[in-house]
Structures are given as structure tokens and as C-alpha cells.
Amino acid sequence: MKKIHIIGLGLLGGSFGLGARQKFPELIITGTDSNPQNLKDALTLGIITEAKDTPDADTDLVILATPADTLGEILLNTLDQVGENTLIFDVGSTKSKLCDLMANHPKRRQYLAAHPIAGTEYSGPKAAFADLLDRKILIICELEKTDLHLKEKAYKLFDALNVKLRFMDPEEHDRHLAFVSHLSHISSFMLGETVLQKMADEKNIFDMAGSGFASTVRLAKSSPAMWAPIFTENKENILAAMDSYISNLTAFRNKIAAGDSKGLYEEMAEINKIRDILDLGK
Structure with missing residues (x-):
């Protein structure tokens, strides 16, 4: 795993970035946020190494960490941008609508429906910290629909961040x-x-x-x-x-x-x- 792209650089997206950089110092982490100040803070805090609106074609993982009602459109747009060896996972708190949206998508195998049960009452990149996900539960839905080799990329990150995986139906x-x-x-x-x-x-x-x-x-x-x-x-x-x-x-x-x-x-x-x-x- 060499490259990650994060869309949404708040508490969860930022903590994934900080945790990933701590465990994989050579990792290239690009990212973007609709809030210009969040993007600036993410660069200053070292959450990302470079600001980019879209992921590179050879990105290993794309993490979607934006508000729940924006995830569907962003997921579809991002799938159009990435190469066949990129896995996209979201960290949204609702899963049914996204899984229904992706049910018949030609790139369904490149999507992993995930939800880490982690967070605080604070928000934004300044609230992020590397150990937020340590020993926290991360729920995965419809695991069987994700490509076996691609999901190993996510598993490598999850294992490094010390999350506990649980598997559940989206409904x-x-x-x-x-x-x-x-x-x-x-x-x-x-x-x-x-x-x-x-x-x-x-x-x-x-x-x-x-x-x-x-x-x-x-x-x-x-x-x-x-x-x-x-x-x-x-x-x-x-x-x-x-x-x-x-x-x-x-x-x-x-x-x-x-x-x-x-x-x-x-x-x-x-x-x-x-x-x-x-x-x-x-």
C-alpha cells in the first residue's frame, strides 16, 4: 500500500490520515475537503501530504468521510475516476441506502461499506488524533460483494490501526x-x-x-x-x-x-x- 486519498478531512477522515501516517511513514496521503479551512488545517497538521481534488488512478484506498447525505453522489463520481485496483470505503453512519445504490453498479467489487464506531463530540481536522480508532469496532456490511484482493488493502490499514471488525447486514x-x-x-x-x-x-x-x-x-x-x-x-x-x-x-x-x-x-x-x-x- 503506497497511496491513500481522503475525501472529507474532519474528525474521522483526519484521524484515519494521522493513524495511517503514523503506521506507514512512507505512505502518500492526498485529500480534499469542501471547506477550504479544513483543507488548510489538514495540510498544516500533517493529516495529508498533498491537497488534491481527485484521487490518482493508482491510489490504493479512497476513504469517504463526508456527511451522510453526500456520500452517494461522491461514491459514484469517485468510482468513475479511479483505476480497477483502487478500493473505496466510506465511514458513514448509515449503510442501507449506499448498499442499495451500489447493488448493480459495474464497479461494486471496488466498494467496501464500512462504519467505525468511533468519534467524539468535536469536529474538524483539529479534533482528529492518530489513536481515535484504536480498539474501536468497525462494522462492515456486504463483505462478500467486495473483491477479495482489494479488501486486503483495507484490512491492512484496519489491522495497523488496531480496529475490531464486525460484520452485519446493512438494514x-x-x-x-x-x-x-x-x-x-x-x-x-x-x-x-x-x-x-x-x-x-x-x-x-x-x-x-x-x-x-x-x-x-x-x-x-x-x-x-x-x-x-x-x-x-x-x-x-x-x-x-x-x-x-x-x-x-x-x-x-x-x-x-x-x-x-x-x-x-x-x-x-x-x-x-x-x-x-x-x-x-x-
Whole structure:
């Protein structure tokens, strides 16, 4: 592997670039970003070695790390530009639409549908760091549709970055992510909005915000440019997750309204079992 091209030089794209350069010092990494400042920062920070709008024909890997609603068009355009020995993979948080788009494409074998479960609440190239992907799970969908020899190029990078591979159907991926990732961000954004609305009347409310509030609302600092497209791209699954969440909130509210301390205790004690599940997954 000698050459990588990254489209989208924010947190994920930037971290792939930094991690790849750390593991393969001789690697040529070109890249581009729709934001001129991001491109400038990526060069300054050493995420890429050269700014280029399009990948060279002999590029080994092209990484697509742009907002979810832009990936389809960029993927199709990039496939037209690369040679037959180039593999393209995206890092988007939704997979079904992309896999459907590529189902009958003549260059389907050159595409790998990937999603690293990694990130922070910060965005942009300055938020990127080389170890972001270390020991993180990376989900691959429809692996069998990618050329055996081409996907070895991606495997070499994944192995060097120490990611844990998991394999999943794209519909299953999108359905599960709606509950364990997308809903979490919506909850955080809405908690932040609720408190900000209250702050309009009571200016000192944040003086009483402890670590519990800070950890719960942390995701509300995430990039709207990234998350708004995710919410619309995975709309059906997210709406189902929100319906379940709203139903549970309503039932919990009703227990509080009724002064049902015993019912509240029993429900929270049951929910405490999630601790064992999360500890098991570490």
C-alpha cells in the first residue's frame, strides 16, 4: 500500500490520515475537503501530504468521510475516476441506502461499506488524533460483494490501526444504530435545548449543573452538519426508536405524576441491568 486519498478531512477522515501516517511513514496521503479551512488545517497538521481534488488512478484506498447525505453522489463520481485496483470505503453512519445504490453498479467489487464506531463530540481536522480508532469496532456490511484482493488493502490499514471488525447486514446496522447511537444524540440535543430554554428565564441555572448533566448533554456539542443528514438518511429507523423512547418517557412521567415511588424504583432497578451488559461489552 503506497497511496491513500481522503475525501472529507474532519474528525474521522483526519484521524484515519494521522493513524495511517503514523503506521506507514512512507505512505502518500492526498485529500480534499469542501471547506477550504479544513483543507488548510489538514495540510498544516500533517493529516495529508498533498491537497488534491481527485484521487490518482493508482491510489490504493479512497476513504469517504463526508456527511451522510453526500456520500452517494461522491461514491459514484469517485468510482468513475479511479483505476480497477483502487478500493473505496466510506465511514458513514448509515449503510442501507449506499448498499442499495451500489447493488448493480459495474464497479461494486471496488466498494467496501464500512462504519467505525468511533468519534467524539468535536469536529474538524483539529479534533482528529492518530489513536481515535484504536480498539474501536468497525462494522462492515456486504463483505462478500467486495473483491477479495482489494479488501486486503483495507484490512491492512484496519489491522495497523488496531480496529475490531464486525460484520452485519446493512438494514440491521441502520436499525441498531438508530437505537444505540442516533437516539442518544437526539436525546442529548433535546436535553440541551430544554435547559437552554429554561436558561432564558433563570440565568444561573448552569451554576447547578454537575457532572451528570455534563456527561448526558456532551453529545449536544456534536456537529449539526454531520448529524442532521444522519437523522434524515436513517429516518424510518430513527422515528421507530423515538416512538419507543417517547412512550417510555410518558409512562415514566405518569409514575412520577402518580407519586408511584415503588414503581419508579422497580423500573430503574430493572434498567440497572444495562450496567452488566455494558461491562460485558468492554
